[in-house]
Amino acid sequence: MKNSKKVSIIIPCYNAETYLEETLQSVEKQTCDNIEVILIDDGSKDRTYEILANYKEKSLREVIVIRQENKGVSKARNTGITNATGEYICFLDGDDIISPFFIEKLIQNCNKETYVSTYYSRNLVEVISLKEENIKIKKLEYQEGIDYIMLRKRNINFWGAIFSREILQEYDIKFPEDLIIGEDNVFMWNYLSHMKDFILIDAPLYGYRLVPTSASFQKTERVKDAILGIKYSIDYTNKKSDYLNKKLKSFMLARTKLAVAKYFVQQNNINSLNNFRKQEWKIKDFTSILREPCGTTIKIAAFLVTITPKIFYYILIKNKGNYKDVNKN
Template identity: 35%
Template sequence: MDNIKVSVIVPVYNLSQYISSTLDSIINQDFNSYELIVIDDGSTDDSLDIINEKLSKSLIEYKVIHQENSGVSSARNCGIKEARGDYLVFVDGDDYITGNHLSELYNGESDFSLIQLIKKDGEKLSTPHHFSKRQISWDDLIKMELNMDIPLSFCQIMYKTSIIKENNILFNTDAIYGEDIEFALKALAYGRDVAISNEATYYYIQRGDSAIRTSDFRRFDIVKIFEDLAEFYKELGKNDLADLIITSRIPKAIFGNMNYFFYNNYDFDEVISKMEELDLFTKLSKFEGDKKFKYKIKLFLLNPKLYYNSWKKLKNSID
């Protein structure tokens, strides 16, 4: 097929329960001129057999690549290298998209475009965000994410391939948490405006056995990801974005992940010990923002145990 407009990249590792539905959702798009690149990252189940059988019966342009198990970032990077489309779209192998996902994203003009995402946890569905504008600057979108004013996932975005390849933007293969949003926030900095659709066309399936949920304190790796991103923005002369990371995004990430550990009954002393090891108390204290959240941080820093006991009491009363 000539003139491929979009390359859809799907990493797969032991997803035999889900990959068939994912592929069906990609095959059945109301959009022409796209290719599907599936990277099997050393699956030990029958994922690869399902992929080959499913795609061999389809009419779309596709390529299946098998590699030794190297992680999801390596698989996505492999897909980027192989992509021939003008734009890139990422779909995880256990998620699915609606039939108009590509047509909602593609306009052939914007550097980036964005649709809305729904998180699906069993029968529970999240409420997608609604933008008041049809187009915003990349700078404004990044600031909204760094302030955590909006939920933003890398898979909501369609990326111009030339921007990604010419600037050598790749997924961080050393990280298992935060590498996806790092990719998006780096890529956006090289573009112009972002086209917005309020259509919710991506369904992110939350699974209890995912890599993120089984990675213990690796969730705190997000702090290093954002510190590196702050240095990246400084090199681009975007000191305002770098400052926003230090004074907003990092403290919020620390506090959010800390509460995640408490909510999931991690040992208090182990959580505090890890936070001390990573100097997260100092980084929490740098928060500048809304007074209510700053007050919560101040209470925690004054007496972590008291905060924890009060939080636990409140949680139990709600449960």
């Protein structure tokens, strides 16, 4: 497909040699022509740069390879934004994959005032084998779209969306480089504050791979960065989007705190869970979750964190750290 709007795909990579070639193959198989691929090697110590250089040499697409000292994924993505020349920008991690129709379906439906996103699946075979006739388009009002993301009716993250480079530049929207977890949500919420409506590509066009070496699997107190990130977006969206700002304060902050509590359980860290509950978790967090249509299991979890975190801990340990109706936190 020939698309008049140029799209830049930004791919940050750090020690990504295991899956990187598969990632790049999925980019090469895109049905659109007018694509710029920006590859940032963030100080890798394995064969990542060699794989990127080889891809640039053989690819039929416009490819830019940037090599920098290890400064983290946010800095790498921001470097990509700075060097992008596409009218629109998408992001892909160096161990994930995208459907051949990923760019085509996003670019067909995008404009500067509409947030267009697909959703992700952990079933990579499902993503690659998806047929075009099974891809549906769902138009949502702005507030409905915000609720759709926050209540996790689909696995929607910034990876699956397309962003106007003009909007990013005009409002200086970047990934916060002081956060190691939750930086992606800051970017997404801040961008969403400038949108007017929402289009969902209702099919899993992005394949998310669970990699044990990623930041979300590490035992670290920095998981609380996710809470700080929500607070960043609350400050940013103040006076920009009344509805989004209200929902971030009234629900998403509490929901993120609950996800942090779950993380400490997954890391078998009862001491951090208890300290977190004393320092961060408030009664109003429980009531915020109680008011939303977010599922009975989530509400029970919030209740247990409020009343008896030990039971919350042992129930999740028994279920291997997972709620039955939660896909990703």
